[in-house]
Amino acid sequence: MCGNCDSKVISRRGLMAGAGTLLAASALAIRLSHAAEEKPAPNAIAPSEALDRLKQGNARYRAGEFNERDYFAGRDARASAQYPIVAVLACADSRVPPEIVFDQGPGEVFVVRDAGNVVSNYGLASLEFAVAVLNVRLIFVLGHSSCGAVAAALQSVRERKKLPGHLPELVEEIQPAVIAAHGKHASDLLAATINENVRLGMRELKSRSDIIGKAVSSGKVGIQGGVYELATGDVNLI
Incomplete structure (x- = not known):
């Protein structure tokens, strides 16, 4: 060749x-x-694991042993996406910041806040977004002790006093919790109503939203409630 x-x-x-x-x-x-x-996305975890993280975070908060964090680290990555492990419906009270109460970092908690942690239409839509788009695995309804909005609802029922502005709309949302607490003949009616208001919020999230209701029924998303004690920092689960 x-x-x-x-x-x-x-x-x-x-x-x-x-x-x-x-x-x-x-x-x-x-x-x-x-x-x-x-x-898998960073928040692709079981609802029980998300709840465990919140419990552990609250324990650290109570003990004053916060996780050390560099709040600048990861900021560029968070600019393009977020992966919260939980969506929290909390009262707007300035003493109850969910991220601090549960010792979680930026991008880990999707927060919706209304006075009295009521389920408003916009708040409900925000939580639907958290479930359908952000794929959160847990919704936590967070009430707190000595809640002024719940106390106002109690006073309104007792005195049949009409409040100014849009406050009557807020009070009306809490009134079913007032009635439920009255029915249990609790010795501390305010504390009982706060607990019932958290339960009311948990029920409404499932009944008023097909998106959330179906996600909960399928086991993809869990719903938990709790009351934050202002004096101790403890979140008591309901």
Whole structure:
């Protein structure tokens, strides 16, 4: 065989080998890309695990042993996506910041706040967004001791006194909890109403939203409630 023929054969073999290497590399890149796409999100955890994290965080908060965090770290990554482990419906009271109460960092808690932790229409839509888009696995309804909104609802029922502005709308949302607490003949009616108001919120989230109701029924999302004690920092689960 002539030298030119040998060089052509070698060139053809080299070309085939190079093409094979390129195809293999491309296939590997595609597999790695799919693997990256299929990697579970950071908040793809069981509802029970999300609750455990909140309990552990509250224990650290009570003990004054906060996790040390660099709040600047990860800011660039959070600019493009968020993966909260829980959505919290909390009272707007300035003494009850959920992220601090549960010792969680930026991007870990999706918070909706209304006076009396009532389930307003916009708040409900926000929690639906948390479930349907952000894939939170737990919704936590957080009331607190000595809640002024609940106390106002109690006073309104007792004295049949009409409050100014939009406050009557807020009080009306809490009144079913007042009635439920009265029915239990509790010695501390305010504390009992605060507890019943948390239970009311938990029920309304499931009954008023098909998105949340179906997610809870399927086991994908859990709902938990609790009352934060202002004096001790403890969150008592309901």
